[in-house]
Amino acid sequence: MKHSDSISSIQFASIVTGTMVGISLLGLPRFVVQEVGNAAPIASLFGILCSLVGVVVVTMLGKKFPKQTIISYNKIVLGKFLGNFFNIILIVFFLLLMGLETRQFAEVMVGALLPSTPIQVSIFLIIFLCSVISFQNVSSFAFIHFFYLPLSIIPLFLVLIPSFRDIEIYHLLPIFGHNVSINDFLNGSLRIGQAISNFLVIAMIIPYMKNPNKSVKSGVWGFLLGGLIVFSLITITLGVFGEVTILEMFWPALVLGRMVQVPGEVLARIDAILIISWIFAVFTSLLSYFFFSVRGIAEMLNTEKHRVIKIIGFLAVFCIALIPQNIYEMYDYILKITTVGVLLIIPYPLLILMIAKLRKKKGDTI
Amino acid sequence: MEIVYDYGYLSHTTHAISKTIAWKEGMNMSPFFKKRTKKNKVPTIPESKILENSTKIISPKLEDNIYEINKIFQKNMDFLIRKFNLFGKTPAVLICLKSLVSTEKIDRDIIKLLQEGEPLSDPSQQVTQYIINNILYFSDVKEVSELSSFIKAISSGKALILIEGEEYGIELDVVEKEKRSIEEPATERVVRGPRDGFIEQIMTNISLLRYRLPVPEFQIEETEVGKRTRTKVAICYMDDIVSEDLLKEVKMRIDAINIDSILDAGYIEQFIQDRPNSPFPQVQNTERPDKVIGNILEGRVAILIDGSPFALIVPATFNQFYQTSEDYYERWIISSFVRIVRMAALIFSLTFSSFYITVLSFHPELIPANFVVAAASGRQGVPFPVIFEVLVMEFAMEILREATVRMPQQVGGALSIVGVLVVGQAAVQAGFVSPITVVIIALSTIGSFATPSYNAATAFRMLRFLLIILAGTFGLLGLAVGIMLVLNHMLSLRSFGIPYMTPFSPGNIKSLKDSIFRAPFYWLKERPAENHVRDAQRIGKKVKDTTKNNFLDNNGGDFDET
Structure with missing residues (x-):
């Protein structure tokens, strides 16, 4: 019997999409529109294509080292000291990202669903959910991603498709925006890169695939599906609300959800149901971050004691989530952290790939 | 007889030892052998x-x-x-x-x-x-x-x-044990299908299986478990279908049981399951020989235990727990419809009451405007918060259910009338609970009764309380977290190495045809892939294989061939 600790290509693609579709979606349209105005669709397309380079490079690295995770081949390519240094950066990045995105999630919860519940409760519940899952088995992680993907995507499309009739074409024109400078345009694309920089998680998973050689193809497909969701969300939100109105909202996508009417008057408002499916999406991306951190630390320390690491990670993330004083400060932190993230998803893997080529390092083939 | 058995026992143990060592050497841990750490050579059943x-x-x-x-x-x-x-x-x-x-x-x-x-x-x-x-x-x-x-x-x-x-x-050998006659199993009734069920004597049960599968590939191996009871335990499988690894694993787990007595199949089940602390059953049990045969032919292994009318079937996935053997006897559209109803009932029984609580106490904006008045007037005068009301009613329902199961049949009817009708009606009239709550609770309880498998339904009924408490304290977030806790647990469960949620995740299109939806037979050409069967084909492409006793011709009814 083929042991079940192997991940199929479809599961791999669903991990990429599931990780990308997450918390940032609610606020993302506003951030992009803030920078580039009406050029948001074009800018996001550009950002997605740039990040696609990152996906290809990361998966190619995975093909080159089909039995090692990023933690191991960092050490092989860059040497032990430098490799470990970058490993720590990666892990700290993911822990910080998880903490801040958890906070963002909790802010949405307080703002939209549970106004009188303390913010710590939401933070606690969602991190707790991530830390009760066993990371001993990589396949369980893949099963969870695969199972939740339709649950989080289908409701999203159910919101997006009825919104088509509310799109005003003049909201989207001119497609290159009003006097957008190259700098602004790149900044807008950068926002997209920041929002989806989390796909780096796949570098931790490729060695557990049934066939790591297929990782490039399925990684790209998963990324394109996630990219399509991001792109259509931004375009539709902009088309429905227009530049000016979006800038007045905190979470434009949530408002979009509130506008949806269900025929038959089963439930008066559908947005609560949407939020549940959004919680699924949030959970899968937070789980990916936590997976990366916990398994990364375990691999660095060469131990199997995931439980201890999980408890420490839980406390760390909880504290990080409570650092920002308010929602503005939180977004400030997130923008700073994710700028580092963009460096980690595109230039950094390219660098490693180049060094690996120069130093003629290669992992064991299967 | 004894000598044969001893040899069998020895070979199983050596197999197990070599297998464990092999697995330890291979770095990747399989969920299969996770728990088995050491293996001693002390025989599990020492001589008295x-x-x-x-x-x-x-x-x-x-x-x-x-x-x-x-x-x-x-x-x-x-x-x-x-x-x-x-x-x-x-x-x-x-x-x-x-x-x-x-x-x-x-x-x-x-x-x-x-x-x-x-x-x-x-x-x-x-x-x-x-x-x-x-x-x-x-x-x-x-x-x-x-x-x-x-x-x-x-x-x-x-x-x-x-x-x-x-x-x-x-x-x-002049043994003559007392036995009852073969009756229709009380726990798994069917409208259409065979009416015979297992009894306590293992030989009768084996004969019920044998006459349905008169082929030499059908193997029944025997061992003894229980230091004192020396209970006969038999594993049944199709030699050319079942995966060898599965067979070895089943034998290994049964051999590892070290207990003084085996009084029912439940003892064996609790020793061979993967996760003893899970609320979900990971081994299927049945009283129906036709169900056992169906599962054996799908590449699973059945375990018969002397003295128990229940056969165990491993591995078991969640998919199997809402299916009945009758689904295959009835036409596919009807079966598919019934399965969808069962699935809906299962989800109902898990989430309905907790969803009601969240909507009423946290998110009243979800209630349609026309309904707000009805909901509010029903609750007028009820002194308790919704969560308390629902918890008390759910608990009362559980008590009623348990009482009805233990009661003699003649009293059971009276109990259900007094318990459900009179008490329910009186509770509403007294202003103790609102009428809507009673409706919701009744729906969710009936939903759990619609599940064919008693133990799976009980698991969901238990988890319902967790959801009620979470939903009552944290609203929709609590409900979502509760559902995710349950789902994540199910997704990480395994039964004999097979992921518990198999056709859904990891996805498998072929097995998905026989899940919530029971496809017609001409679609189900292959046995379920998750069992790693050796002979996958189930339905042949040709009309029928040529046999000596075809009604018409020797060429399988192929008239065109001349």
């Missing part, structure tokens, strides 16, 4: 002390042997020792436990023949051999020389004959 003390060989002196056996069995009320003269001259003795043997057979077929038989003419021939070959007409006869195996045989219901001057005794 009485047997150890008397490993003597049968002595030619009859009195000595009788003395030894008397020492052990004398006090028992059903112990029978019958002295007679073999062929009218040599003293001999027949020993057995009266309660387990058929006395009629002993009188007519053993003692009569031995007393009246012709003495052997050739003195060089052995007396026991002569008796077996020429006098007795028993099929299950053995010649034994060790006293210890003699004693073992007596306690398992065999009759023994010892003869003066002989170093061998004769062991005869």
